[in-house]
Amino acid sequence: MPNNGISRRAFGLGVAASVGSGLIASALADTRVNKTADFLQNGEYNWFPERSPTGPVVIIVSVPDQMVHVYRNGIRIAASSCSTGKAGHGTPTGVFKILQKDKHHRSSTYNNAPMPNMNRLTWSGIALHAGNLPGYPASHGCVRLPLGFSELLCGITKLDMTVIIADENSQPASVVHPGMVLGNYASQEFGAVDASIKHYQYAQGRSQETSATSIVVSAKDRSISLWDNARIVATGKVDIAQPEKPIGRHVYTLTQVNEGTKELTWVSMAMSSRSKNADDNALRRVKAHPDILKKVQKAMRQGMTLVITDESSGSKNRTADNFTIFTGEGLY
Template sequence: MNRRAFVAGAGGIVLAASGALGQHVYKEIHQLLPGEFVWHPERQPDGPVAVIVSLDEQRVHVYRNGIRIAVSTCSTGKPGHETPTGVFVVLQKDRDHRSSTYNNAPMPNTNRLTWDGIALHAGNLPGYPASHGCVRLPLKFSALLFEVTHLGTPVVIADSHHSPQEVVHPGLILSGYAEQEFEHVLATLDDKKHPSDWELDDAHPISSMIASSYDGRILVIENDREVAEGKLLWDGKPLGSHVYVLKGAHDGQKGMHWAALTYGADPVREAHDLRRVRTEERFAAELRGYIHPGMIFILTDLPLHPDSRSGRDFVIMS
């Protein structure tokens, strides 16, 4: 594991500083002061979690099953050390992490997003971007967030905040509707747990898909390695920048139930319609083996190129 560039705040972290411990308050989101947060998990007790970091607001929004359950103030990268935008997943969790770069500085409740140093963790919140790239959180909030994230939790870092929408795809991923195929996938899902039910040392692979209109390709990634590739077929229009988190089968409709997120500074305002994209039948059949609750599917108009990913990290860099 490469920890050489794991980032802390300038001069380390002093958790006793003002705003660092954090305070749960009852306020409108725009009225939150540095270190304050709202936390209401009772609004949606179950379902997949997604985290959205809004750089312009300096806020972290937490959604569970498409319902916002928490918002916190944060501090992102300062000029010259900007926090990268894009789609990430939690690669590692470490409740008691310390920086090997910044004098063994404590970085409690770390959710690692890249192997070269970007993470969500507790730290000082002066009220403006001040880190070397990480997303600093109030200590109390970071502990609460640590309890609801899991390996593979999607984290969208964007210039602005967009709320998730509910989407039901009338059939399978990247294929037309066929009832026998749908029943087959349902049987496959029955044996697969959601990543939130996995222990940290479980060996289950986390599946993710990226579809790029630039390359006309779809990549399947397990953990941080590419395991399959297929052809993307779509309507020829820009896809925009969207993330879909699979909840599972929809109870009322024969289809897969997704939470849809839009990200990016200037997103294409197309409706969330997964029927715009599909693939060849052979590859669609291969995809069935990778589907599990909690997997994510990314649409992008960026090329699938090493410049848009950080090493073997799962991340699309805007």
């Protein structure tokens, strides 16, 4: 399958370096509290896994708020203060997959500095891990967390799980789509999607191999790309309702399949101010052509990521937009 004009720069920034020294969180900056996310102070975190015991987990990092939010099955179960990249070493924003986990990791860049409970997001140095929390952005690109929170988080994360790093003060919302995905389709087609998801869950339970499935839709190109890890496995065309209106930049993660109502539930995240409060409408405006739709249906699985953007999939100037989509060893 040709690359369809998407290069390693196509949705990317240059990758920042790893976090520097001062990586172990002090006791003063590591406090579990019974507070809501809005009232957390630096070094504090909450943890309420009982609110949603099972289901796909999505992590949202808000750079402006210096906060991390953890959602399971679309419900927020935890939140924590954090410290992201300082000036000149900003944490890249976008959609990432967890590539590696290591409870006792040490930095290969910064004097073998400890990076406890590390969840790697890029092979070039960006990760979630325990670290010093001064109350402002201070890392070399990583997301530093309270030590206690990082231990709890490491206990529920899995390889290929979605992590969204956002530069907007928006919170994820739940979107229920009446069709399968990318268009309004007959309810009898639900069986094909449901069967694909169940088959993947069965196979995943019997194998140690993982697969990060993502879909990227470009409104400008009227194109759709299906990704499996760092490789494009299918491309096709989409129709956009009201094409004269911008669609914005949105990220969706599939969290629930309801066999009773034959609906899919997505956790949505607007990645720009003009996208806020329009997530449901954006998803409904996109309709995939039949040939690519069948391939998408077969690739459906809980935890998969769908990105919709106004930008061209072959743009050479995406670095200016401060948006990165990573998976496997590559970035689209």
